[in-house]
Amino acid sequence: MRTVLLSNKEINQRINRLAYQVYEDNPDEKEIILAGILQSGFKVAQMLNDVIQRISALKTTLVKVEIDKHSQVEKEIKISIPREQLSGKTIILIDDVLNSGKTMMYALKPFLNADIRKVRTVVLVDRNHRRYPVATDFSGLTLSTTLKEHVSVEFTGDEAIAYLD
Numbered sequence: 001m002r003t004v005l006l007s008n009k010e011i012n013q014r015i016n017r018l019a020y021q022v023y024e025d026n027p028d029e030k031e032i033i034l035a036g037i038l039q040s041g042f043k044v045a046q047m048l049n050d051v052i053q054r055i056s057a058l059k060t061t062l063v064k065v066e067i068d069k070h071s072q073v074e075k076e077i078k079i080s081i082p083r084e085q086l087s088g089k090t091i092i093l094i095d096d097v098l099n100s101g102k103t104m105m106y107a108l109k110p111f112l113n114a115d116i117r118k119v120r121t122v123v124l125v126d127r128n129h130r131r132y133p134v135a136t137d138f139s140g141l142t143l144s145t146t147l148k149e150h151v152s153v154e155f156t157g158d159e160a161i162a163y164l165d
Contacts, residue, residue, distance in 0.1 A: 005125065005151065006141060006162035014140030015044070018122055019051035021138045022092055023058060025120060031059040032090045035079065037107050038066050041095035043155050044124050048094065061085075065093070065107050079110045086114035096153040097162075098123040101134030125151050125162055 006014065026032055034052075036045025042064050049060050064080040091111050095104060104121060111119060126139040129147065141162070145151065150165040 003164045008159045035063040037095045045094040083114045094122045101132035
């Protein structure tokens with residue numbers, strides 16, 4: 001049975017709140033890096049970027065984090081900008097759903113090789129099933145599910161809907 005967790009309107013409301021939280025967490029920054037994990041995490045990052053640009057003068061740089069979610073150890077995790085451009089910056093690592101924390105943990109790897117200022121994590125839905133020591137700094141929805149249940153966020157054009165299967 002498929003259940004709608006968050007409608008498009010609810011996702012937009014939560015993205016707005018998350019954008020304000022990110023902005024308020026970085027009052028002295030001139031620029032932040034919004035690093036979205038491909039595919040859906042990057043779409044969430046784009047949505048956050050749009051709101052941050054609307055509500056503030058804070059400069060943002062959108063970065064794609066390319067990770068093979070099935071073989072994080074064997075394959076290189078790629079980011080879409082040179083590591084030198086990360087120096088002294090605040091990194092906001094973004095994904096759509098946080099399950100065990102494994103993807104988020106491995107996605108941090110390329111940023112640890114740069115002299116960054118700080119890292120924050122943002123997820124649209126946090127499922128609370130940690131196997132790895134990853135905490136979210138900001139989440140749109142925190143949800144306790146069974147291990148058999150699956151949360152997905154589907155994007156179609158300008159619309160997004162979160163489902164529980």
